[in-house]
Amino acid sequence: MNSPRKLRIATRKSPLALWQAKRVEHLIRENLGFDTQIVPMSTTGDKQSQWNLSEKGGKGLFTKELEESLLRNETDLAVHSAKDMPTDCPEGLTLATFVEREDPRDVLVLKEGIDNPKRMATGSPRRRAQLRNRFEGCEWTQLRGNVETRLRKIVEQDEADGTILAAAGLARLGFKSFSGLKFIYLSMQEMVPAAGQGAIAIQSRYEDKELFTVLGNPDTQRAVITERKILDRQGGGCQVALGVCMHNQKLYFFDEAFGRFSFDCENLNEKEILNKIDEFVR
Helix, strand or coil: CCCCCEEEEEEECCHHHHHHHHHHHHHHHHHCCCEEEEEEECCHHHHCCCCCHHHHCHHHHHCHHHHHHHHCCCCCEEEEEHHHCCCCCCCCEEEEEEECCCCCCEEEEEECCCCCCCEEECCCHHHHHHHCCCCCCCEEECCCCCHHHHHHHHHHCCCCCEEEEEHHHHHHCCCCCECCEEEEECCCCCCCCCCCCCCEEEEEEHHHHHHHHHHCCHHHHHHHHHHHHHHHHCCCCCCCCEEEEEECCEEEEEECCCEEEEEECCCCCHHHHHHHHHHHHC
């Protein structure tokens, strides 16, 4: 990159995606001194609102168009939710860094007055697998749309008794509560989050990676890189019921086939952490 006067930031158009792009824009201006331009775009996943995403290609459905804009040199960086990123980048691109993580937990959202829902809306195999014993006999469905749209569908259209959302998304959009609903924050023991959940990923062309590393957070970087390596080794993606999260010096792991476990990881390097996971799933 030849000292551009303006950095072009590719992002999806949803309110959450735009919030995250503006957060990165602020960091760029504060740390790099460049002017910026946010370039919103629609992805395949956004356009195909009726698709079952886990059956149609999962995470890549929300990244392809942004990545293509980078490869065509139409933008200079792309901002993503780290949990939405496939474990492999297209040739020529890389995940340059990860911005400081928000609360990585999941939030159980239920209609007020309901404790044992009969119909829950989530397309995530990871979330379904971890809540199946809690809500025996529950019917599972899906809700598409941005965060506010999904909340309104539960309250106003009676499409489900509840859903599960990322705490980070609710916090970033300012949803501390929502009329007619109750928010129950799930502990790591109750619900292991997705790899990268709560973190913002900055993707760039490989040759520009070093420019953006100053925008990242070292602790978040270590955690998310390790989580993504575990996800990759276990063959994870949107279709797999697998959760992994490094939080408060512990690593939490869930695999539908093997169950869940956790261990202190403060003094372990990446190789030692990966070996402990391998021992558990052997």
